[in-house]
Amino acid sequence: MTAVSLNAVEKSFGSAKVVKSINLSVNQGEFFSLLGPSGCGKTTTLRMIAGLETPTSGDIMIRGVRMNTVPINRRPTNLIFQKHALFPHLNVFENVAFGLKLKSMKRAVIERKVGEMLEVVSLSGFEKRSVNELSGGQQQRVAIARALVNEPAVLLLDEPLGALDLKLQLRLQRELRRIQRSTGITFIYVTHNQSEALTMSDRLAVMNDGRVEQVGTPAEIYLKSATSFVASFIGRTNLIEGVVEVEADTARMTDGPIIAVLDEVERFQNGERTLLSLRPERIAINPAQKMDNAIDATVAEVEFLGSTILYRMRIADGRLLFVQALADSNPYAEGASVQLGWNRDVAIFIRSTSIAEDVE
Structure with a gap:
């Protein structure tokens, strides 16, 4: 089943065309990465999937439904940025439960869902901890738990590990891959880090100058590169x-x-x-x-x-x-x-x- 498809999607800002006729298909339950240098259009592409930007032309489909005019709060997606945007006045439990409370779920259901999700991200026992007391890696896992607890069809991640030190990046790469496999949720991950994309992805799209140069598995991209x-x-x-x-x-x-x-x-x-x-x-x-x-x-x-x-x-x-x-x-x-x-x-x-x- 296709989770997300982009059909001839383009995006212009004034006279500058930053995304140029992209065609992509992301499978359900896949860890898919958009990889490329700064300015190649990968983050703009992610923002269009999220609903933060509207395509100039083309169609964005999520589970077969056209999303071009659907507002961000009504899309079956959640977005994680490099900066976690956690609520500093709320503890770990309250941060993760925030979206569930907005849906007016019963307290018992919220407690069960938050507990299950904190176990997935290896933060059981941290419920009452202030987020200001957590390390950078722990804060990132709280942000992931907060996004996943709402059970989105697609989780969008915009260079979420970029601000962390190398050792922590490597550890969280393994954690993200484990979390994605255990939940089965489709991940679309934006990065300029080649080793990061090769390590975590089922497939990836390499972008350059607003276009997709090649789509394939990490092995195909590395061993059978299509372009210079x-x-x-x-x-x-x-x-x-x-x-x-x-x-x-x-x-x-x-x-x-x-x-x-x-x-x-x-x-x-x-x-x-x-x-x-x-x-x-x-x-x-x-x-x-x-x-x-x-x-x-x-x-x-x-x-x-x-x-x-x-x-x-x-x-x-x-x-x-x-x-x-x-x-x-x-x-x-x-x-x-x-x-x-x-x-x-x-x-x-x-x-x-x-x-x-x-x-x-």
Whole structure:
């Protein structure tokens, strides 16, 4: 069942078009993220789903019902911002119960629902605690409980972890995922943090310049990026430009010994200039076994990252390739001569530009 769908949705502020003909479908019970850099239109898209903004054109549907003109208080959604907006004069129980009291529910029902929800967010026993006495992570969980206790069809989250320190962010990422799975409520989550989106999402949409560049699972987005923007925005990659020579299900860069498998051969023609995306961790240094691709290189820079080491390797034509390897006691020193290798199934040919660049 589809929880939310956006059909050719656009949003303009004056002459500035910030969301450009977006088509999206979010499944019931899915953790779906909108990921992209600042200014890409992801928060505006979320605000249109919530009812804080009205689409300039197109339709927003929630469970099959058109929502364009439905006011925010009548939509089956709740919205959580980066700032929790808790009521400082109310304790934890009263904050969570606030929406239920507005619905004039019986006291016994309110107590049961609040108790169940505080258990879901691991805050049982905190009912009488002032929200000012809570940590940032605990306050965020109170905000989540307050939103979920009303049983919305969709919970909308606008960068809710952005103001927290890294360690707390990581812990609450796991908590949010656990809460979403235990409740089965559809989450639509806005973030510019790539690792956050990849960690928590069932699927995600990568946005750029008001458009959706690609929708897919975290693995699809990372391993089979559709555009150069997606490949470079999601983690680190090597984008190698060249002319492609197609034969059967494989392709070779005519100006170098780089071979890759083509999933969709019909997308490319002999002589076409395109890009190849090669993730740093998929490249082996001095591989013990023969690999489909082998290139001589010199270590140009070494960057220690803790559990891994990031190398910048200079190849014969002067280009630099990022190569990432597990840290060990004998890293390669700058100036060392090495051979780089990778198999053809890890090198992916992609669109030479982003969708946003294509249409300009």
